[in-house]
Amino acid sequence: MRDCTGPKVGARGAARWGSRPTFGRIALGILFHIGRYFLLLRDTFGKPERFSIYVRRTVEEMDLLGVKSVGIVALLSAFMGAVITIQTRTNIDSPLIQAWVVGFATRQSTILEFSPTVISLILAGKVGSNIAAEIGSMRVKEQIDALDIMGVNSAGYLILPKIAATMLINPFLVMISMFLGIFGGWLAGVQTGVVASDDFILGIQLGFKPYHVVYALIKTVVFAFIITTVSAYQGYYTRGGTREVGISSTRAVVYSNVVILLANLVLTQALLL
Numbered sequence: 001m002r003d004c005t006g007p008k009v010g011a012r013g014a015a016r017w018g019s020r021p022t023f024g025r026i027a028l029g030i031l032f033h034i035g036r037y038f039l040l041l042r043d044t045f046g047k048p049e050r051f052s053i054y055v056r057r058t059v060e061e062m063d064l065l066g067v068k069s070v071g072i073v074a075l076l077s078a079f080m081g082a083v084i085t086i087q088t089r090t091n092i093d094s095p096l097i098q099a100w101v102v103g104f105a106t107r108q109s110t111i112l113e114f115s116p117t118v119i120s121l122i123l124a125g126k127v128g129s130n131i132a133a134e135i136g137s138m139r140v141k142e143q144i145d146a147l148d149i150m151g152v153n154s155a156g157y158l159i160l161p162k163i164a165a166t167m168l169i170n171p172f173l174v175m176i177s178m179f180l181g182i183f184g185g186w187l188a189g190v191q192t193g194v195v196a197s198d199d200f201i202l203g204i205q206l207g208f209k210p211y212h213v214v215y216a217l218i219k220t221v222v223f224a225f226i227i228t229t230v231s232a233y234q235g236y237y238t239r240g241g242t243r244e245v246g247i248s249s250t251r252a253v254v255y256s257n258v259v260i261l262l263a264n265l266v267l268t269q270a271l272l273l
Contacts, residue, residue, distance in 0.1 A: 066169030103203025
């Protein structure tokens with residue numbers, strides 16, 4: 001009788017061929033994580049605990065995740081506004097372009113892209129890694145399992161206050177960033193002499209559309225949701241020890257940044273075009 005089992009390979013060869021990633025395996029892995037991510041969201045919003053508990057924890061998270069990020073946001077915004085102003089002025093060589101264009105370009109760059117998107121990417125590194133490390137440490141120490149045994153909705157108790165906190169406080173951080181970015185640009189332009197104060201202020205005022213601020217805040221709220229949920233997902237499903245907690249923190253930052261950039265493209269096409 002013919003042997004229909006196929007060619008025989010050694011254990012080392014089988015491990016080598018079996019472990020080689022394929023497009024189908026990668027696609028299944030992506031779909032698995034997407035599905036588990038949405039299941040985690042269902043558990044997060046599905047079984048709420050007492051409202052008073054969420055309010056208290058949300059206020060605590062707003063201080064931890066938002067208020068303590070004001071310093072880095074302010075510093076980055078002021079210096080980036082100054083850099084945008086100086087670079088814009090030094091790249092304007094044509095005498096036909098008026099000086100007020102510097103203020104206009106600084107305002108548009110700051111409101112439309114820098115403050116909502118770049119600051120969110122920075123917060124993904126600071127806040128996202130913090131969330132993933134905190135929840136991941138609780139997972140490896142079996143504290144989340146203890147909450148589940150006591151009948152507490154661990155996903156809702158740990159993640160929902162963080163979502164509410166970031167979606168409430170991040171728009172204020174971005175508005176601070178907008179103001180300091182434009183102010184930093186004005187200060188740098190005037191102090192270095194690259195643009196007159198009146199010209200810069202005229203550029204800020206010309207063609208201003210309040211909808212652009214609304215657009216930036218909408219993006220900020222969406223990005224805040226992405227940062228919190230993606231980071232919480234990485235921390236919630238951490239397995240192993242302290243090394244895996246660090247890996248989860250790194251993945252939280254990387255994946256949050258990737259999803260933010262994709263969402264930025266979709267929101268820009270949907271809200272501006």
